[in-house]
Amino acid sequence: MPQEGKSPALGSGIALKDLHLGYERADVISGLSLDVAAGEFIALLGASGCGKTTLLRALAGFVPVRRGEILLDGRDLSQTPPEGRGMAMMFQSYALWPHMSVAENIAYGLKLRGWSKERIRDRVAEMAALVGLEGLTARRIAALSGGQKQRVALARALAVSPPVLLLDEPLSNLDAGIRATMRHEIRALQQRLGLTTILVTHDREEAMSMADRVVILNKGEIAQAGTPEQVYHRPDNAYVARFMGAENTLPVGVTVEGDLRLPDGKTLRLAPDAMHIPQAIRSGSADLIFRADAASFDPVSRSMQDRAPEPDLRLRGQVRQQAYLGSVYRHEIEIGAHRILVDAPRKMPIGAVVEACIPATALCLFPARSQTTVTGQEAAAHAA
Numbered sequence: 001m002p003q004e005g006k007s008p009a010l011g012s013g014i015a016l017k018d019l020h021l022g023y024e025r026a027d028v029i030s031g032l033s034l035d036v037a038a039g040e041f042i043a044l045l046g047a048s049g050c051g052k053t054t055l056l057r058a059l060a061g062f063v064p065v066r067r068g069e070i071l072l073d074g075r076d077l078s079q080t081p082p083e084g085r086g087m088a089m090m091f092q093s094y095a096l097w098p099h100m101s102v103a104e105n106i107a108y109g110l111k112l113r114g115w116s117k118e119r120i121r122d123r124v125a126e127m128a129a130l131v132g133l134e135g136l137t138a139r140r141i142a143a144l145s146g147g148q149k150q151r152v153a154l155a156r157a158l159a160v161s162p163p164v165l166l167l168d169e170p171l172s173n174l175d176a177g178i179r180a181t182m183r184h185e186i187r188a189l190q191q192r193l194g195l196t197t198i199l200v201t202h203d204r205e206e207a208m209s210m211a212d213r214v215v216i217l218n219k220g221e222i223a224q225a226g227t228p229e230q231v232y233h234r235p236d237n238a239y240v241a242r243f244m245g246a247e248n249t250l251p252v253g254v255t256v257e258g259d260l261r262l263p264d265g266k267t268l269r270l271a272p273d274a275m276h277i278p279q280a281i282r283s284g285s286a287d288l289i290f291r292a293d294a295a296s297f298d299p300v301s302r303s304m305q306d307r308a309p310e311p312d313l314r315l316r317g318q319v320r321q322q323a324y325l326g327s328v329y330r331h332e333i334e335i336g337a338h339r340i341l342v343d344a345p346r347k348m349p350i351g352a353v354v355e356a357c358i359p360a361t362a363l364c365l366f367p368a369r370s371q372t373t374v375t376g377q378e379a380a381a382h383a384a
């Protein structure tokens, strides 16, 4: 399979301008704008029904544009039929012809384009080598594994040298091991060919490990577009923070001086730039959001009272539950009327009184309970 390493972009740049898409009376995407650079890999991530597939299908030309533009290298495609756009789409279901051989499937788009037999033969061999299917070109699709079928689908999509590769959850039917391999291989191939690529996925780990930029959609709007590190560590809003797996929300008060009033009544003053505060919060109620893996704790000891104050959030509570996640134990800590989750390498006994400590730099502060909330169920469903 291909070696990792970037080459100059061969793909096309895309600009979506004030795009409106929908079905019958309902708008699914309303007023979405996004620029995708040539050779960039974008992952569209979002809860079920937020419009990811609709957007991808509109790019391919299968969903009509109600308003706005889809520009490919500056040319408006919004009224161009699918066959005139030349984009290649790869589906979760593979969408291969089961009665045909690997070679016939890879050749399918080339035949439609009227290529000669010789050119097709050479191109099929080139594509089979590119995706690691040498020696299997005569095999029938029915006699392939899931991972091999996915490679055929990829070879078929790439055979026509598309300006843009659209991937609709292409890996979700594969088991975990092959999925990890295919993620890496598709990413390496995309970088090597400089292909502009848009991936739709539910899986945030997949999105972060493959894409240059992750675009998080919420109800047809972009909640945030940023690098994997930005959306994970510097979420623009509470929706993104929760969607990216920040499990803990503590309601706090913000005083006019900018101090935090904690649920236990204590007041905390942090260095002004220590916390991530992307939206203006003057005073009043706010949500302090942080990840379970950013927190740690020590059993409460007598020496605690003597300890010098530290610029971190410290919360005292009691262990109510714990579960082993593989590399760490996840603890549910009761703090007054609230519960938070804390990951730790060591298991704390149920009932133990502990002090959870969260570094100020791992805290995000947002206006209280914005409308853009992710439900517990959504967050669980999208956990990697």
Ligand SMILES: Nc1ncnc2c1ncn2[C@@H]1O[C@H](COP(=O)(O)OP(=O)(O)OP(=O)(O)O)[C@@H](O)[C@H]1O
Pocket: 023, 024, 028, 046, 047, 048, 049, 050, 051, 052, 053, 054, 055, 202
């Ligand atoms: N052909 C259609 N006709 C009418 N409504 C549709 C059609 N396809 C999708 N929808 C609706 O449009 C909304 C967005 O659907 P879409 O498939 O784009 O979401 P998604 O984010 O890809 O979801 P999922 O992750 O579950 O695939 C949903 O409410 C869905 O029910």
